[in-house]
Amino acid sequence: MNMIVRMLSYPFMQRALLVGVLVSLCAALLGVSLVLKRYSMIGDGLSHVGFGALAVASAANLAPLAVAVPVVVVTAVFLLRLSQNSRIKGDAAIAILSSSALAIGVITVSLTTGMNTEVSSYMFGSILSLSRSDTLLSVVLSLAVLLLFVLFYPRLFAVTFDETFARATGTRAELFNMLLAVLTAVTVVLGMRMMGALLISSLIIFPALSAMRVCRSFRSVVITAAALSVCCFLVGTSFSFFLETPTGASIVLANLLVFAICAIIGKK
Numbered sequence: 001m002n003m004i005v006r007m008l009s010y011p012f013m014q015r016a017l018l019v020g021v022l023v024s025l026c027a028a029l030l031g032v033s034l035v036l037k038r039y040s041m042i043g044d045g046l047s048h049v050g051f052g053a054l055a056v057a058s059a060a061n062l063a064p065l066a067v068a069v070p071v072v073v074v075t076a077v078f079l080l081r082l083s084q085n086s087r088i089k090g091d092a093a094i095a096i097l098s099s100s101a102l103a104i105g106v107i108t109v110s111l112t113t114g115m116n117t118e119v120s121s122y123m124f125g126s127i128l129s130l131s132r133s134d135t136l137l138s139v140v141l142s143l144a145v146l147l148l149f150v151l152f153y154p155r156l157f158a159v160t161f162d163e164t165f166a167r168a169t170g171t172r173a174e175l176f177n178m179l180l181a182v183l184t185a186v187t188v189v190l191g192m193r194m195m196g197a198l199l200i201s202s203l204i205i206f207p208a209l210s211a212m213r214v215c216r217s218f219r220s221v222v223i224t225a226a227a228l229s230v231c232c233f234l235v236g237t238s239f240s241f242f243l244e245t246p247t248g249a250s251i252v253l254a255n256l257l258v259f260a261i262c263a264i265i266g267k268k
Contacts, residue, residue, distance in 0.1 A: 007241050015135040016247075020194055020233050022142035024203060026187040028229035029149050031204035032211070032222050033160040033180055040208075042079065042181070043201035045094035046188045049075045051197035052101035052108070054122045059112040064122075065137050068189045075101075076185035080178055102197075124196040124248055138190045145183050156180060157218055199248040203229065206255035213259075213266035228258055 007013050027043075034040045050072045057067035079093055130138070149156065155176045158166035167173050184204070191200045211224035236251030243250075 003242060004238070007238065012130065013237075013241065015130045015132070016194060016237065017234070019130060019135055019138040019142070019190065020237060021230055022139060022146070023187060023191045023194070024207075024229040024233040025226050026142055026145045026149075026183070027191060027200075027203040028207040028225040029146070029222060030180065030184050030187060031208040031229075032218070032225055033156055034184065034204060035208040035212070036160050040205050041094055041201065042076070042184060043188050043204040045079070045098035046072050046076055046185050047192055047197040047200045048098035048105075049101040050189045050192050051122050052103075052105035054192070055105035055108045058122075059108050063133070065134055065189065065193075068192075069141070069186060072185040072189050073182050076181040077178060080181045122192060122196065123198055124246055126194070126196075126247065130193055134193065138193075141186050141190060145186055148179065148183060152176065152179065161218070195248040195251065199252055202252045202255060203233075206252070206259055207232070210255070210259045210262040213262040228255075228262075232258055 008017075031040070031043075034042060050068050053068040053071040054064045057064045075097060079097060155166075155171055156179075158169070158171050159173045159176045159180075163173050163177075187204075188200055191203055195203055207225040207229035208221070210228050211221045215221045215224050232254040233251055236254040237247060239245065239254070240247040240250040
């Protein structure tokens with residue numbers, strides 16, 4: 001208990017826990033729909049785009065999140081359009097955009113600041129990277145994502161399970177697919193500051209897959225995924241603080257352990 005109190009006494013840990021819990025909730029809720037639509041790797045692709053945007057913002061001495069959020073949102077919309085209206089589909093479109101953005105980010109870093117601590121935190125995550133202004137912006141955007149998900153939950157449910165039937169009943173499937181992509185883009189950028197570009201997709205995929213092993217209905221999967229995501233974040237962050245291990249990797253290992261447990265329970 002004393003160790004927990006000591007951990008919570010640091011302002012950077014308070015900011016990290018506040019933002020991390022909100023981002024974990026957003027990622028888990030959106031992750032269920034993305035996994036079911038077989039579009040889960042969009043998080044990985046958008047994180048690479050986010051790294052490129054953050055690298056350019058850092059080189060230009062601009063506010064990282066203020067630059068990265070709109071860039072990644074526009075990319076998510078473009079990616080959705082490209083996948084629907086082009087011969088380049090799904091995973092191929094993601095691969096093209098993610099590799100290109102990552103290359104731009106690496107070149108920008110090599111020509112300007114080099115691989116410093118700030119750039120490294122974008123790649124691998126760091127709980128020290130959240131400033132007060134970043135925390136405020138992250139909280140506002142995370143709450144907006146959660147609010148929109150709750151408000152449009154029935155429509156997102158419809159386009160997730162049967163998009164053709166949703167269109168037949170009058171649901172504007174393109175609009176809600178775009179909403180899902182935009183919310184995912186915002187969540188990915190917010191989570192990159194702690195998880196890193198290389199690990200943020202795990203925050204989207206693991207809780208959803210774990211919940212699907214032990215639950216049967218969509219609503220129970222969503223609720224279970226959200227609970228597991230928050231618990232894994234708290235355990236991973238605490239483990240990282242006490243043992244001085246990388247935050248993002250610690251959270252991923254916590255999610256991996258929970259996934260293994262849920263897989264065993266599901267088989268039983």
